Amino acid sequence: MRIATWNVNSLKVRLPQVLDWLVANPVDALCLQETKLENASFPLAQLNEAGWQAAFAGQKTYNGVAILSRAPLEDVRTELPGFADAQKRVIAGSLQGVRLVCVYCPNGQSLESDKYQYKLAWFDALTAWLRDELPRHPRLVLLGDYNIAPEDRDVHDPAAWQGAVLVSEPERAKFRALRELGLQDAFRLFEQEEGSYSWWDYRQGAFRRNLGLRIDHVLLSGALAPACRACYIDKAPRRLERPSDHAPVVAELEL
């Protein structure tokens, strides 16, 4: 099974790139974040025509998540239990006995912002939910845009970023709390190039200069991690005209 996650920063704008990418990258499931589409505007017909099923939870302008798959998803859920939230950031479903949990984690904006407190509380709710879900779904993958760079090696300039949002210690502690559920960072199961990132700012030629952060992740449950054969970031779409600021992250599982 091959699965991937990609923050597309508007599915309306990026649909042609997504369809092209799926042709070149025959995954079983692709998790999308920041679709920025209400459900009524979701391009289901175009995806079906290209041979893809889709489950989605969207809203106007912001957020929005979806899972595209060859086979239909089963047991789809779109809520964080016990966390009343109008923001569409979660969609989960099952495929071939694997539970896929697609998340668009809050950005936080700045350490002083109310959005930062919301981010920390949101991660607590996510962790509590997954602690409950894992016994039910031992073969579970949590993938998406976490908006956290877990370690300094995931940051192009750790000194400049020290303590900033996406990198701050309280955020990294939330990431570690997910790992303490037994989830493993698929990307770090393998040797990787130094300077591997999944997001680059649109400004300042950040991509060309590789001034990035690794904030998009695939976390595998203990039952799945031994089945992982590869995990990589596909930088090709970031080189396209009018790209998303994020690159897809792909994981290959031998089930």
Next chain:
DNA sequence: ATGGCTTCATAGTGAAGA
């Protein structure tokens, strides 16, 4: 550097992203 792009929004003194 004071957020320099990009999105969706509306016509703002944008807002938000990361």
